[in-house]
Amino acid sequence: MSGISLDPKYTQLGSLNAAESSENGKIISLYAQATQLYHHILVNTELGEEALNYLHDRGLNDDMINEFNLGFAPTTDILKNFVKEKQIDYQVLRKSGLFVERPLNADDPVDNLNDRFKDRVMFPINDANGHPIAFSGRALHTEDKTVPKYLNSPETPIFNKRRVLFNLDKAKATIRQTKSVILFEGFMDVLAAYRAGVKNGVASMGTSLTDEQIGILAHQARKLSICYDGDDPGQNATKRALEIIRPSERFDLEVINLPDKLDPDEVVKKYGEEKFREIVQNQHETPLSFFMHFYARNRNLENENDQLAYISDILKELVTVKDPIERDLYLNRLASKFGVEYRNLESQLQSLMAEQQAREKTNLRANAQTPEQEFANYQKTITTVTESFEKPKYSRVERAERLLLYRMLHERDVWFKVRELEDFNFIHQSYQTLYLLAEEYFNHDEEFDDAKFLEMVSDDQLHSLATELLMEEYQGMATDQEIEDCISLIMNEYPLDEKIKRLDEKIKKAKRMNDSDNLMSLIMEKTNLLRQKDLMKSEN
Structure with missing residues (x-):
């Protein structure tokens, strides 16, 4: 390119x-x-x-x-x-x-x-x-x-550790293809897996997985496998990760079992790359199966007190399981393992579930809003796309330009829709220049690639603008209303506002010059433009 x-x-x-x-x-x-x-x-x-x-x-x-x-x-x-x-x-x-x-x-x-x-x-x-x-x-x-x-x-204007996952840039193609992502504990684990041919691995930034990172992964994968170290600290970290991810109900969750309390890097070294791939593909279990092993650690399950504590812990985990068949399966395992009556375990589980539902209702009532509060929040939330951008340093029209150009580059249907518009131009010359460069790019490539496109941008200032634009993380795919709002603002509302501003200057000048005839003509012209603006708003 x-x-x-x-x-x-x-x-x-x-x-x-x-x-x-x-x-x-x-x-x-x-x-x-x-x-x-x-x-x-x-x-x-x-x-x-x-x-x-x-x-x-x-x-x-x-x-x-x-x-x-x-x-x-x-x-x-x-x-x-x-x-x-x-x-x-x-x-x-x-x-x-x-x-x-x-x-x-x-x-x-x-x-x-x-x-x-x-x-x-x-x-x-x-x-x-x-x-x-x-x-x-x-x-x-x-x-x-x-x-x-x-x-x-440290966090900087370009780095927010809550929103970044190590190796996502390289892993995202495989994640999207397989709809599956593997969460590792550290950078070296990701690299060891990558070396072994497991290309869909990522790691969080040395902290527990955040809501933002969960959201980013949920947009690309349906299955999430946790592959943390097999030692006690790694197993404790696996438990914490499950407790963070499970409530979101956005993934089919599983835990990959590593042998000999090793970490992924050590498994690759000890058993080889092929064996590691086999473990990743085959040696996994459900979250409940993991908890049954986890809570058995450091307990003597021949001791009655330890048995009761263990059963209590497992039942508490079963409360979060939505699938009644899965609950039934693990209740049967507990009954068989400890020789207790199934119906007693089921009764205790039902009591725990009822307590959980009561707590949720109490929380709902405590957080309940009056109709007036709900409507106020609704008004804050439901705004047009062009009025809801987060970065205040851009004007309203520039926010629309940035969103529209980003969508055009990444979604071909949006590109063709805008290309079909007669006399379309971006307001600011920088975005118009990037638009023209994109035309050249798509003459040679069907699929958009950030790095290839940036190679075409030789001007330093324009390159910085393009780089920052491509780093934006607009959620989901474009909607028709979003694109229509952007186009309307760029092609209709903004030019009309500029005409009104120029008329205001002429009106001020006519007043200073006591030019009453010209003043009346200008006021009538501005009135017509304001009517057009009102009509435009009512149509939108």
Whole structure:
């Protein structure tokens, strides 16, 4: 795609609002350069030899290291020295999270900064489109226990750890194809699985799975398998993950059993890649089956008190099971295992379910709203798409332009719908330029690819705007009403508002000049335009 010859008009920027959004683009560009720098140090310099040997010892070959752009940050301020040469804006450096600020009051403010990551193996964390937006650095030397083993980037304007999953950019194609995703505990587990041919694995950012991450995965997968370490901490983490994910009822959940209390990385090393794939495909169980093993740990099930405590724990888990056949299956297992009457277990379960329903009703009453409150919330929630964008730095029309262009790039039916409109143009020259570039792109490619498209955008400011636009995470697919609202605002409402603004200026001038005849004509013209605007609103 980079070989396509483009008319210069496609890469010229007018005086746009793009400048307002360029800071995020600059931070994204900085992360891309930092990723390349750390990777170069790892694979091409003596400074990176020890880190490279560490990764080889962990089972990662050069192809994997290159594919995931792994790197090494040495003990010096190498990134600071790099950006000083590039003369990158100081505020961009401060906000990037790549540096720690020291109150040194240096003549050059950049000298107040130190590299955040030192003596660490660097794992780039990408957004869903493959752009590096953060790092996780693993200490190469772990003798100093005051130094954290893993250090993650802080949250920045481009990185919200609640919304990011490690390896989603590479895994999403397989996830969408299989409708299945595997949740691992750590980055090295994901890499070990990937090396073994399991390409639909992701990991959360060192914390419990968040509602935002669950929502992102639910849009792409129906089945979610948890594959955490087989040791006690890993099993405790599996329990927590199930407790977080199950209430959403958005997945068919299962747990993958790893042998010998090993983690995925260790399983691949001990048993080989083929055996690991076999385990992932075949050795899984339902959440209830997992809990039956989990609650048996550290209990003597020959002891009556431990038996009662165990049965109580399992019954509490059964309360959350919606399928009556599944409940019946596990009640029978409990009855058979401990030699108790099925009907007694069923009666106790029914009591627990009744208590749960009573608690839910109490919570509903406590959270109940008056009709007036419900209507007020309804008014806040049900607004047109063009009035409900979250980022306040864009004007209403620019929010519509961004949404429409994003939908056009990613959904071919939207692209063709807009292309069929006569005299359609985006208001701001930047989005019109990206639209024209997209025309060139689709002349050569049927499927849209972010990276290929960005190769065509040579202007730095326009590239930053395009990169930030492609990072947007608009939910779901476009609706007809959403697209109609955007088109109406761009083609009808905005031009009409601009005409009214120009008339207002002429009316002010006519008043100053005491030009009564012209003033009356202008007022009548404005009245007609206001009528058109009212009619347009009533039609919408």
